[in-house]
Amino acid sequence: xxxxxxxxxxxxxxxxxxxxxxxxxxxxxxxxxxxxxxxxxxxxxxxxxxxxxxxxxxxxxxxxxxxxxxxxxxxxxxxxxxxxxxxxxxxxxxxxxxxxxxxxxxxxxxxxxxxxxxxxxxxxxxxxxxxxxxxxxxxxxxxxxxxxxxxxxxxxxxxxxxxxxxxxxxxxxxxxxxxxxxxxxxxxxxxxxxxxxxxxxxxxxxxxxx
Numbered sequence: 592x593x594x595x596x597x598x599x600x601x602x603x604x605x606x607x608x609x610x611x612x613x614x615x616x617x618x619x620x621x622x623x624x625x626x627x628x629x630x631x632x633x634x635x636x637x638x639x640x641x642x643x644x645x646x647x648x649x650x651x652x653x654x655x656x657x658x659x660x661x662x663x664x665x666x667x668x669x670x671x672x673x674x675x676x677x678x679x680x681x682x683x684x685x686x687x688x689x690x691x692x693x694x695x696x697x698x699x700x701x702x703x704x705x706x707x708x709x710x711x712x713x714x715x716x717x718x719x720x721x722x723x724x725x726x727x728x729x730x731x732x733x734x735x736x737x738x739x740x741x742x743x744x745x746x747x748x749x750x751x752x753x754x755x756x757x758x759x760x761x762x763x764x765x766x767x768x769x770x771x772x773x774x775x776x777x778x779x780x781x782x783x784x785x786x787x788x789x790x791x792x793x794x795x796x797x798x799x800x801x
Contacts, residue, residue: 655744731749778795
């Protein structure tokens with residue numbers, strides 16, 4: 592009958608709405624679960640990065656590329672130069688007071704940033720850094736650009752090379768001293784290569800051999 596047909600249509604309509612609501616609920620539940628999983632993965636990644644950042648042996652500065660302001664520094668930077676995190680974060684690179692050369696002022700900093708944009712990475716091999724206590728620290732710095740949350744960032748890794756430079760200088764002095772002894776010796780000294788060919792000889796050997 593007409594009444595039964597109308598009732599059937601209403602029942603079908605109600606069931607359809609209930610089914611739609613269930614589908615939407617499942618969709619939202621799945622979306623929420625997906626978001627929770629994504630948030631968990633992101634949280635774990637952040638913890639791993641934070642651990643690496645905090646435990647790195649190199650001093651690390653995270654810099655906003657647009658403003659040149661330091662966003663974060665790690666404990667190794669404090670150990671290297673004596674500046675606490677609160678004395679660094681929020682300042683522009685040339686305002687920290689540690690760079691004696693490349694980032695000593697805005698002009699030179701801008702030139703370095705332009706080079707970094709062109710190359711994607713910039714390595715400065717021998718920087719003279721000024722510690723909080725006025726000591727000169729020899730360091731090399733590697734700068735890499737990256738994006739975080741649509742913001743251009745720069746990671747600056749600073750490595751103390753003072754010991755390496757001291758050893759290299761000592762080695763050069765030792766070699767120079769040895770060369771002086773050989774040159775001034777009053778007896779002949781001849782240097783041979785692995786094939787027993789003469790590589791060099793001092794003045795005394797030259798006089799003896801004619």
